[in-house]
Amino acid sequence: MANSQVLLSATEKYELISRNLQEVLGEHKIKSILKQRDLKIYWGTATTGKPHVAYFVPMSKIADFLRTGASVTILFADLHAYLDNMKAPWELLSLRVTYYEHCIKAMLKSIGVPLEKLHFEKGTNYQLSKQYTLDVYKLSSIITEHDAKKAGAEVVKQVDHPLVSGLLYPGLQALDEEYLKVDAQFGGIDQRKIFTFAEKYLPQLGYEKRAHLMNPMVPGLTGGKMSSSEDESKIDLLDSPSAVRQKLKKAFCEPGNIENNGILSFAKHVIFPLLKTDENFIITRKEANGGDVSFESYEKLENAFASQKLHPGDLKTSMEVYINKLLDPIRKTFEDPCLKELSEKAYPPKKKDAEEIKPHCLDIRVGKIVDVEKHPNAENLYVSKVDIGEESLRTIVSGLVHFYSVDELQNRMVVVLCNLKPIKMKSIESAGMILCASKDEPRQVEILIPPENAVPGEKLIFESHENGEPEPVLNTKKKVWEKLQADFRVNGDCIAQWKNYNLVTKAGDVVQCKSLIYSFVR
Numbered sequence: 001m002a003n004s005q006v007l008l009s010a011t012e013k014y015e016l017i018s019r020n021l022q023e024v025l026g027e028h029k030i031k032s033i034l035k036q037r038d039l040k041i042y043w044g045t046a047t048t049g050k051p052h053v054a055y056f057v058p059m060s061k062i063a064d065f066l067r068t069g070a071s072v073t074i075l076f077a078d079l080h081a082y083l084d085n086m087k088a089p090w091e092l093l094s095l096r097v098t099y100y101e102h103c104i105k106a107m108l109k110s111i112g113v114p115l116e117k118l119h120f121e122k123g124t125n126y127q128l129s130k131q132y133t134l135d136v137y138k139l140s141s142i143i144t145e146h147d148a149k150k151a152g153a154e155v156v157k158q159v160d161h162p163l164v165s166g167l168l169y170p171g172l173q174a175l176d177e178e179y180l181k182v183d184a185q186f187g188g189i190d191q192r193k194i195f196t197f198a199e200k201y202l203p204q205l206g207y208e209k210r211a212h213l214m215n216p217m218v219p220g221l222t223g224g225k226m227s228s229s230e231d232e233s234k235i236d237l238l239d240s241p242s243a244v245r246q247k248l249k250k251a252f253c254e255p256g257n258i259e260n261n262g263i264l265s266f267a268k269h270v271i272f273p274l275l276k277t278d279e280n281f282i283i284t285r286k287e288a289n290g291g292d293v294s295f296e297s298y299e300k301l302e303n304a305f306a307s308q309k310l311h312p313g314d315l316k317t318s319m320e321v322y323i324n325k326l327l328d329p330i331r332k333t334f335e336d337p338c339l340k341e342l343s344e345k346a347y348p349p350k351k352k353d354a355e356e357i358k359p360h361c362l363d364i365r366v367g368k369i370v371d372v373e374k375h376p377n378a379e380n381l382y383v384s385k386v387d388i389g390e391e392s393l394r395t396i397v398s399g400l401v402h403f404y405s406v407d408e409l410q411n412r413m414v415v416v417l418c419n420l421k422p423i424k425m426k427s428i429e430s431a432g433m434i435l436c437a438s439k440d441e442p443r444q445v446e447i448l449i450p451p452e453n454a455v456p457g458e459k460l461i462f463e464s465h466e467n468g469e470p471e472p473v474l475n476t477k478k479k480v481w482e483k484l485q486a487d488f489r490v491n492g493d494c495i496a497q498w499k500n501y502n503l504v505t506k507a508g509d510v511v512q513c514k515s516l517i518y519s520f521v522r
Contacts, residue, residue: 010034013068017213020061020269022189025199026211033183034068041065041213043186044075044123044176047096050347051103052234056111056270056326057218059104061186063113064273071117073180076100079123080172083165095346097122102339103237103330110329111274126179127172135178138205139171151197154190174198177210184211218269219262235323237330238343244327248320250500252492253312258302260492263319271322272298283310283318357483359498360468363419364435365389366450366458366505372409374401377426384409386432388416389457397430403445415448415460415496415503415511420481421473437490437513438522446516448496451509460511462501488521496521 008016013034018024033039043058045051065072078093101120108115126132151170173194177185185195195212203209220234235247253263271281280294281301289311295301304310334340367386370393375381380401385393396416400409417433424430437446450460474480487499496503496511503511513519 008068013038016064016068017070019064020215020273021213022216023192023214024211025195025214026184026209029211030184038069038071039065039184040071040073040182041184041186042073042075042176042180042182044077044080044173045100046077046081047093047100048081050236051100051107052236053266053323053327054218054220054234055104055237056107057215057266058186058188059107059111059113060270060273061213061215062118063108063111065186066113066117069117071119073119073121073182074104075121075123075176075180077123077173077176079127080169083169083172092346095342099342099346102333102342106330106333107237107326110326121180123172123176127176132175132179135175135205136168136171139175139201140168142204143171143201147197151193153193170194170197171201174202178202178205178207182210184213186213187215188217189214190217215269216265218265219260235327237327238334239327240331241320241324244323245320248316248323251316253316254492255312256306256308257492258306261305263315264302264305266323267301267319268298270326271319272301281318281322283314284321285314289314357478357480358465358468359462359484359488359501360465361471361474361480362417362484363470364460364503365416365418366454366456366460367394367414367416367432367434368456369409369412369414369434372406374406375426375428377428381425382406382409383428384434386414386416386434387456388418388432389455394418394431395429396432396434397425397428398434400434400436400445400447402443404447412447413450413454413456415450417481419470419472419474421476435496435521437494437496437516437519439516439519444516444519446513446519448521449512449514451505451507451511454505454509458505460503460505462498462503464501465498485520485522490516490519490521492517 010031014031017030017039018027024030030039043062045055045058062072062074076097078097081093081096082090104120105115108118145167148167148170152166170193174197177198185198187195192212192214195214199209199212235244239247248263251263253261258264267281275281280296281298283293283295285291285293293304293310295304301310305312305315334343365388367388369384370387371385372382375383375397380399382398382400384396384398386396388394394416415435417435418431420431420433422429422431435448437448438444450458471480484498489497490513491497491500494512494515494517496513
């Protein structure tokens, strides 16, 4: 899908370098260099989690850089990976660097990028040298804790009492620009504070200020950032075609909504830049739905989706074809037994807890509030009598006073967690929880809505977790509910999910909230 390389003017080179970027710092510097010679650029990646399909976003830009004749260095930041809260132990870092190099080479070959002017560098090849170490000490003598913490705010995990290693991280990245002898550093917009940090402090060491090229952050399949740690938000480079299909099927893609739409963003930042000059993006549709349609630009695709002339299902089906075209050569490369072994050693399977907590242990049922009144001893609490299909009504105390009136709750169908250990709340024992979607700042709460025609007492389950029986009472010492609750959320379609598995009736009807997308269930 790549364009063939042609001779370009300095202006054309800059246009290709800067297209689809969110921001460029040092535009004048880059244009001035391009009038004399080709650019030298570096992109760094910490070798922690497995590279996933979102890595095609920087790869497509690196393809643009290479097509202008630029020399590109890809830095495998193994030392950075270790310093970032020690996400990867030293014994795995060397293996992961090798794995990353094979993945990235396979990705670039997949999109038809020549590798002659591409160079790979490992951070510890020079970051442990005497001169580099002395520069780190020099930086530490002029940088304040405030500036170091601020610079890493979007990249390094923030805690009340940060480790010194996390404070060093931005300084090391700034020094990389000098030691790699580049004109510009490329990264995501989340790196901006580190880039401006480098622009401020490198000249204080007598080093040149570099330019900075920033990609926008592309949302993952669930609408948030595509992350290595969230399996359902990403498509792995080695995912099978069936896994790609399943993940795209669950992806957030609300009709007409172009915000936080990972599928559209991937089309914009990866697929369209890789199309040949005379090649269009093809949506395959049944004749009954209007037949195939092609788009010569991303803007026309986005407009068709925003005006709902293009259905999410058709977009997902077509995107599946394009993604699999990108992944097929990578899958083939990793059929090599040596690379399979490398993958297993670099990312050994995690040891599962002896008693892994699964959501089938939750007893969640449809309930109906038969009676509700204010708590006699607490102004902020309601006391409800709830029918959950048992002989007697359950008493449930809830903090819904500021969000619903008594009349709004009376005879309302709700979703109830029934096997919490009963607890006294202001002298009245509560034997369950009315589940709600909830957001903070400002505080917003919406009661979960059972499917239509659901009846009190009807069991609710999570898709793919039908096997197993609920615990009679959840173990409070093991914090079962608290652990499961961390992944119990509402997605972009207002559907309640645990780790992207829908909460449903046995008939498959989903539980929803009214409008609080991307909220927690509490």
